[in-house]
Amino acid sequence: MSQLKTENTTWVQAAIAALNADANRSADTHLHVFPLPSQWGIDLYLKDESVHPTGSLKHRLARSLILYGLINGQIDEYTTLVEASSGSTAVSEAYFARMLGLPFIAVVPKATSREKIELIEFYGGRCHLVDGPSEVYDAARKLAADTKGYYLDQFTFAERATDWRGNNNIAESVFAQMSSEPHPIPSWIVVSAGTGGTSATFGRYVRYRCHDTKVAVADPENSAFYHGWKTGDREYCTGKGSRIEGIGRPVVEPSFVPGVIDEMLQVPDAGSLAAMQLLRERTRYWAGGSTGTNLYAAFQIIAGMLERGEKGSVVTLICDTGERYANTYYNPQWVSEQGLDLEPHRQRLNHFLDTGQWVASD
Structure with missing residues (x-):
């Protein structure tokens, strides 16, 4: 195994351990x-x-979505995380991104409460504002592509990132x-x-x-x-x-x-x-x-x-x-x-x- 591959595997394992902790x-x-x-x-x-x-x-969901990206090989120590959100999911994802030392960008409608935007920024995230809720998807995909990052995509992966059989x-x-x-x-x-x-x-x-x-x-x-x-x-x-x-x-x-x-x-x-x-x-x-x-x-x-x-x-x-x-x-x-x-x-x-x-x- 190459040194780069070994280092990335070690980082991912440490990231998963941090989320589980x-x-x-x-x-x-x-x-x-x-x-x-x-x-x-x-x-x-x-x-x-x-x-x-x-x-x-959304704290539960954010943890599950980031774990899902980690175990699927989509997130490493250099990945920018991007999400389309009305606020709360992005707050929680910003918290976990900071925990792992990853940049985070939240695409949110301009109507999102100022309190939520301030919380995203408090946890180190950056907000990208769009006019309406229907615009968040394309803007998030574009930002992920532009930054060579990973679109967490809660609206697609929420139902599969959580183990519905149990596991707390x-x-x-x-x-x-x-x-x-x-x-x-x-x-x-x-x-x-x-x-x-x-x-x-x-x-x-x-x-x-x-x-x-x-x-x-x-x-x-x-x-x-x-x-x-x-x-x-x-x-x-x-x-x-x-x-x-x-x-x-x-x-x-x-x-x-x-x-x-x-x-x-x-x-x-x-x-x-x-x-x-x-x-x-x-x-x-x-x-x-x-x-x-x-x-x-x-x-x-x-x-x-x-x-x-x-x-x-x-x-x-x-x-x-x-x-x-x-x-x-x-x-x-x-x-x-x-x-x-x-x-x-x-x-x-x-x-x-x-x-x-x-x-x-x-």
Whole structure:
């Protein structure tokens, strides 16, 4: 073996060891209980992914994507890493790139929150801004080609970079933490989709383990996933991006796996923000808009269970921290400028928690 080949193999092995050490020293994320009336016989749990070192669910994905590139021989000690992102994945990838001493460029829409851009730069990454979410793909591919780097491509590789059978993935973690609960096998897992990787992991895991758990995906406005799931049309395009950062896409991404999803719900953006605020008021957990999307959909799932006389448990996710959206989702002026009226949704959510009944919108 040549000296150059030996040196590269040694570096890759050290890089893999560093990523595994990060996973090993990070305690598993918490599983919180959301307060519901005890007489309902239904328990709602929130898997808090905001406590990862980089503050979001995407910490797991970023580690997996970089490991995937390493073991496939696409990344060495001289590789520039490039990603197309709406923010959180790039934050986590910048963290790992700095850990490995690699340059990192994030291609993000100009509408990405300033807080996320500053975090990417804090971890040593560089941001390349484009006008809209549909432009991130080509720009990322071009940058990777120009720098002779590696395009991490979360929207293609998210569903395959994670071992869905186990190996400490998020699904295995949830079921282990649920083992001592009154209803240890959840009736429903409720997640939202950005790449589709998380819903694919949960959907494949519950089938592999033969659990009687159903997977529901909550989809925000202007996302193509719901239509793609309902009709089977993978070419559908909305032509615009989601206001709920991190989830929803204008196209049906390659990593979205419709066949492992049992139900999808469309969630209005105003409903997502109303649910996000309700979570803050009732639990003090400070989360972002995608968490509100999850919670809004989880309440609808629970209302359906109550209507059918079912008991059991439901698990959803806290995706990231609210501090990333202090100037947007938590800013009344920004909400008003977006033309969003949260009050009808706040009334709907409070009515559900008081009565167990979900009042459909007009």
